[in-house]
Amino acid sequence: MSGLTKILDIENLNVSFYSDSVKTKVVKDISLEVYDGEILAIVGESGSGKSVAMKSVMDLLPVYAKVSADRFLFEGKKFLEIKGKEKRQILGNDIAMIFQDPMTALNPVKKIGDHLIENIRRHNKMSKKQAESLAIEMLERVGIPSPEKRMKQYPHEFSGGMRQRVLIAMALCSRPRLLIADEPTTALDVTIQAQILKLLKNLHETEKMNIVLITHDLGVVASIADRIAVMYGGRIMETGTKDEILYNAQHPYTKALLKAIPGTENGKKCKLEPIPGSVPQMKDMESGCPFYSRCEHAGEACLCEFGATHDYSDTHKSYCMNDLKQLNERGA
Ligand SMILES: Nc1ncnc2c1ncn2[C@@H]1O[C@H](COP(=O)(O)OP(=O)(O)OP(=O)(O)O)[C@@H](O)[C@H]1O
Ligand SMILES: [Mg+2]
Structure with a gap:
């Protein structure tokens, strides 16, 4: 992806909520980019931090939230440092957000x-x-x-x-440069959902509007996204182009997510398999891999440390403590 202009460029974003002096970190060291001319989908189960991460871009978090990042650039501007009129102008004109309801x-x-x-x-x-x-x-x-x-x-x-x-x-x-669409079709029936997605794709092309599409449904992104970031427990677990994620997923969490939607494993029809267990509370997963308690391949190391980076291509990265090559060769 080198050479393309980055509209949004975030490195190591952290968001914590403070309540009665208890700190809960809900977004942990996430890095993501939105390139000019693309639709990026952020996918993950409920509570994984998708909305909080994007609300930090829109300045929509409550006062008891603390946002920090090593880099947070919108069209090259240091976004977290911009305040007052300039910030309002960017948020009013250049970025727009639509919600589920x-x-x-x-x-x-x-x-x-x-x-x-x-x-x-x-x-x-x-x-x-x-x-x-x-x-x-x-x-x-x-x-x-x-x-x-x-x-x-x-x-x-x-x-x-x-x-x-x-x-x-x-x-x-306002002809925004970036539209953040947070579960825009979740409340709609399937036919209307498809129409709205088609409309977004069409506007993306005709209005040159870059889009971040937040969804819990991998099926939704299949129709319109260029790239996908998979989030879980406040972390990004895997990122890649749509094809890399849908047809060559490497991370155990992404694979489990794919098995939980009808007929998508390597493009073939397959049995629907719910991910065992439930999403743990944020306070229970301060360190280590958030998928630890639900992952059949988890070992001791996963409890203490979040995943090592595995690079598969310029665009495809996965974060896991396991030797994914070995796991995938074993067909796990
Ligand atoms: N205003 C808030 N105050 C305190 N905690 C919050 C607040 N907003 C979100 N959280 C917590 O942050 C975590 C991430 O929430 P977030 O809304 O980003 O999840 P999500 O991935 O968008 O889920 P969903 O698919 O249900 O919309 C959750 O544990 C949630 O309870
Ligand atoms: Mg949400």
Whole structure:
């Protein structure tokens, strides 16, 4: 990936929450990049730290959260050091985030058109009339039929999928360089989910919008991601291109995750296998590999230390204390 421009460049990001002077580290030494022109998916089970990691980019964490990193660059700027007006400008214009439940982001007593017009005028100097015609165009662009009529309706008159389209239209108002989509389709049924993913892919191409897609569902990323980072217990366990992760996964956790989705092991149909055990509490996994208690290959070393780095290609890395080559040769 050398030579490509990095939009987001994070090295050793840590996030801890403080409560009654107890510190819980929920994101641990994660490093990730978003290259210009790509869709990066962050995948992992509930509680693995996906949202917290990306909320640190949006400055959306509560005051009792402490964020630190060896490097945290957005378009080359030292992001953690930028404050005040400059930060607000970047967060308002260059980065946008959409969430799983679009209803909470919309004011139930405000018409859809007013949401959009307000948002457009916040980012662009234009009259209400101009903003209104741009809002209609935006709704059209995200596939909402009869946009003039829809502008006058309230959020409760929209279905879940349509509300998510509205939020995507709102995010587009500032023409962001980076869109962080946090489980944008989880609350939707399968058909609508596919439509929203298609829309995101389409906007990624036409608007040149880079996307970080957060999901717990590897099946979702298969359709649109370029690269995948697999997270568990606040750590990144494996990263690679979509094909490297889906067809050549090396880490025991990624393999277990793949077996837990229908018909994906090496592209062949296979039996669905749930990952045994449950996600441990963050406070229980301060050191060592967070997958320790659920991993059939875990040894003593995994309890004390997080994985050694295994490089498989320029883009494919896995973090595990085991000799993965040996494990994989044994067919484990
Ligand atoms: N505001 C908060 N205060 C304290 N702890 C938090 C807060 N937000 C998240 N956490 C904790 O941080 C850890 C990571 O949470 P996070 O929301 O990032 O998980 P996630 O991977 O996004 O999961 P999900 O798929 O359920 O959204 C969890 O243990 C969670 O309980
Ligand atoms: Mg989340």
